[in-house]
Amino acid sequence: MTAGVQGQLYGMSGSRSVTAWLNREGATLCWRDEAGQILASAPLEACEFSDAPGGAAAFVTLPDGQRFETREGSALLALGGGAAGFRRSWLSRLEGHGGAVLLAVLVTALLLYAGIRFAVPAIAAEVAEAVQPSVAQGMDRAVLRGLDEGVLAPSRLAPADRERVEALLAPLIPGAPSHVQPALAFRDGGEVVGANAFALPGGQIVVTDAIVELLPDAELQAVLAHELSHGAARHSLRRGLQFSGLAVLWSWVTGDLGALLTLLPVTLLELSYARDFEFEADAQAVERLVTIGRDPEALARALGRLSPEGSVARSSGYLSTHPPTVERLEALAAAVKRVRGRDENF
Amino acid sequence: MDESTPGALAPSTPQYTPLEFTGDGWAYFRIWVVNVALSVLTLGIYSAWAKVRMNRYFYGHTQLAGASFEYLAEPMAILKGRIIAVLALVIYSAVTQSPTLWALIPPVLFMFALPWLVNRSLAFRLANTRYRNVRFSFTGTYGPGFKVHVLWLLAAGLTLGALLPLALQRQQRFVVEHTRYGLSEFSSELPGGAFYVPALQALGMVLLAGALSALLPAVAPLALTLGGLMAYAHFSAQTLNRVLGASQLGDHRFEGRLETLPWAWVLISNAVLVALSLGLAIPWARIRAARYKLSHVGLWIDGDLEEFLAAEVAQSSALGEELGEAFDLDIGL
Numbered sequence: 157m158t159a160g161v162q163g164q165l166y167g168m169s170g171s172r173s174v175t176a177w178l179n180r181e182g183a184t185l186c187w188r189d190e191a192g193q194i195l196a197s198a199p200l201e202a203c204e205f206s207d208a209p210g211g212a213a214a215f216v217t218l219p220d221g222q223r224f225e226t227r228e229g230s231a232l233l234a235l236g237g238g239a240a241g242f243r244r245s246w247l248s249r250l251e252g253h254g255g256a257v258l259l260a261v262l263v264t265a266l267l268l269y270a271g272i273r274f275a276v277p278a279i280a281a282e283v284a285e286a287v288q289p290s291v292a293q294g295m296d297r298a299v300l301r302g303l304d305e306g307v308l309a310p311s312r313l314a315p316a317d318r319e320r321v322e323a324l325l326a327p328l329i330p331g332a333p334s335h336v337q338p339a340l341a342f343r344d345g346g347e348v349v350g351a352n353a354f355a356l357p358g359g360q361i362v363v364t365d366a367i368v369e370l371l372p373d374a375e376l377q378a379v380l381a382h383e384l385s386h387g388a389a390r391h392s393l394r395r396g397l398q399f400s401g402l403a404v405l406w407s408w409v410t411g412d413l414g415a416l417l418t419l420l421p422v423t424l425l426e427l428s429y430a431r432d433f434e435f436e437a438d439a440q441a442v443e444r445l446v447t448i449g450r451d452p453e454a455l456a457r458a459l460g461r462l463s464p465e466g467s468v469a470r471s472s473g474y475l476s477t478h479p480p481t482v483e484r485l486e487a488l489a490a491a492v493k494r495v496r497g498r499d500e501n502f
Numbered sequence: 503m504d505e506s507t508p509g510a511l512a513p514s515t516p517q518y519t520p521l522e523f524t525g526d527g528w529a530y531f532r533i534w535v536v537n538v539a540l541s542v543l544t545l546g547i548y549s550a551w552a553k554v555r556m557n558r559y560f561y562g563h564t565q566l567a568g569a570s571f572e573y574l575a576e577p578m579a580i581l582k583g584r585i586i587a588v589l590a591l592v593i594y595s596a597v598t599q600s601p602t603l604w605a606l607i608p609p610v611l612f613m614f615a616l617p618w619l620v621n622r623s624l625a626f627r628l629a630n631t632r633y634r635n636v637r638f639s640f641t642g643t644y645g646p647g648f649k650v651h652v653l654w655l656l657a658a659g660l661t662l663g664a665l666l667p668l669a670l671q672r673q674q675r676f677v678v679e680h681t682r683y684g685l686s687e688f689s690s691e692l693p694g695g696a697f698y699v700p701a702l703q704a705l706g707m708v709l710l711a712g713a714l715s716a717l718l719p720a721v722a723p724l725a726l727t728l729g730g731l732m733a734y735a736h737f738s739a740q741t742l743n744r745v746l747g748a749s750q751l752g753d754h755r756f757e758g759r760l761e762t763l764p765w766a767w768v769l770i771s772n773a774v775l776v777a778l779s780l781g782l783a784i785p786w787a788r789i790r791a792a793r794y795k796l797s798h799v800g801l802w803i804d805g806d807l808e809e810f811l812a813a814e815v816a817q818s819s820a821l822g823e824e825l826g827e828a829f830d831l832d833i834g835l
Contacts, residue, residue: 168635170808171810173569213562225635247551251536260535260536261539263543268542
């Protein structure tokens with residue numbers, strides 16, 4: 157006759173085990189074999205209960221080192237009847253409580269949102285601010301070297317054309333923060349880069365031959381104002397830092413699961429930061445152009461001219477980080493209106 | 503006699519007994535999300551408790567021949583190791599950033615610390631693993647560890663990777679041969695050339711993906727990602743099979759039955775699932791991977807598992823394991 161909680165009873169010195177049935181007799185736990193012979197017994201208070209989270213196996217450790225393993229964890233707990241060693245941890249209860257789990261989901265989502273929306277950009281901006289101009293310019297040289305080995309070729313522009321572009325940039329520089337030393341780098345972007353301009357971490361602006369040939373002076377100047385604003389706000393430096401910040405946040409949540417493709421959410425979030433920066437640079441370019449008395453609508457025209465030709469919409473990499481041209485044009489029109497309205501009030 | 507041991511019925515012929523994994527996505531999701539919330543709320547301090555909780559769940563839901571594994575590590579030990587590891591990582595990064603020759607010191611120190619790290623890490627993990635009231639342990643020492651983890655890797659680097667499969671074989675054999683279950687030692691007959699075939703096959707997969715992406719640039723990112731994952735799945739599955747197939751504990755031989763395509767499918771679909779769910783599917787991904795891997799690993803039980811004797815196991819600190827994790831070492835099988 158066998159009754160009680162069934163499991164395996166292990167000796168203290170090895171893997172040998174016997175099937176045993178556990179019963180409580182007053183304040184004593186008693187293990188019996190199939191025939192009802194007593195195998196072991198111990199005072200309840202001296203025994204220790206443990207179980208795997210999620211209720212797989214449960215164990216009782218006897219004071220002499222023998223151990224009892226069973227699948228009937230709930231029956232075992234009931235048998236212990238709340239004795240000191242026989243309680244589920246508060247964590248087990250938390251995990252078993254639907255409301256607590258839901259709360260944990262919400263807390264995590266909220267904290268992650270706050271981290272992504274506010275903490276990461278704010279910290280990245282602080283750190284970017286602290287980077288020495290010489291360090292940032294060193295990065296520029298390294299990035300440009302990499303690009304030169306890859307997609308960029310030496311420029312074929314005539315010296316007169318280069319001087320013309322330099323002259324467009326010069327009036328924009330006053331008013332930019334002292335740490336930015338915008339220098340132009342002329343390159344031939346070939347098919348891949350096309351008509352394009354972009355700012356490097358230290359403020360250097362790369363313009364391709366194609367964009368110089370494509371855009372009239374006023375529009376080219378507007379594009380330079382946009383890129384200068386990227387440099388002044390250290391956008392590309394901040395993007396790098398934000399990406400690292402997101403990756404840290406992400407690995408913190410996902411733990412050891414660091415497979416390649418799982419970085420996709422990080423990349424997507426980073427791209428959304430990048431699009432915010434585009435709107436910001438557009439708005440600041442408008443300010444700069446108005447300050448030096450140029451037509452701020454030239455930037456919208458430049459965008460329109462770059463877009464149908466396909467170089468903005470189609471090329472991958474750098475430019476897929478940009479918002480749709482239509483949205484940018486709308487935001488630009490609003491920015492122009494805002495700046496004009498403000499100036500008229502003065 | 504343990505009734506649930508199949509070998510008990512026919513003591514003379516070994517019986518193949520796969521590991522059984524009973525973990526469940528929803529159950530683990532509850533544990534995981536509480537872990538994440540508490541870790542974030544405590545600025546990471548709780549992560550030591552979270553690690554213990556996670557391991558206890560996975561160990562507790564892994565059974566062999568009716569008995570369950572147990573994870574015994576103390577969260578405080580892990581927290582201490584983790585704090586020191588983070589400090590070490592900060593110092594390491596700070597010093598290697600310096601433009602002077604000082605920057606060379608940490609990598610050199612790291613090279614000499616590596617064998618110690620691996621040994622301590624395995625010792626901690628194995629000493630905190632219990633099965634049938636008997637603990638595992640690791641007996642690897644510094645000298646042989648230095649040989650397999652530093653010298654063989656240097657040799658692999660100097661031969662441009664030609665000796666890498668041999669170096670990895672030496673490492674795996676070192677790990678298996680220094681693992682003990684109670685007083686019983688594991689043995690390994692893994693031959694030197696064991697990893698060359700899977701390595702060359704994996705290399706072939708990468709080259710194939712490279713050729714395909716050169717021919718069709720439009721599919722290049724997809725082909726390279728899938729090719730890389732396939733190569734990884736193939737190499738990890740086939741080497742694990744070979745290591746296990748050559749390993750023995752007493753009269754019981756291990757066997758791995760992982761197959762490349764199903765394993766690759768688990769890994770790839772997991773990655774897609776996690777990415778699309780913005781991380782919420784992580785618990786299911788971990789459960790799926792563990793289920794596939796564990797249920798394709800087994801032991802040819804000769805007789806039963808009743809005869810192992812327990813040993814006194816010295817409790818080791820978690821520092822080695824936490825340093826190893828901080829420096830992103832992939833230790834163990």
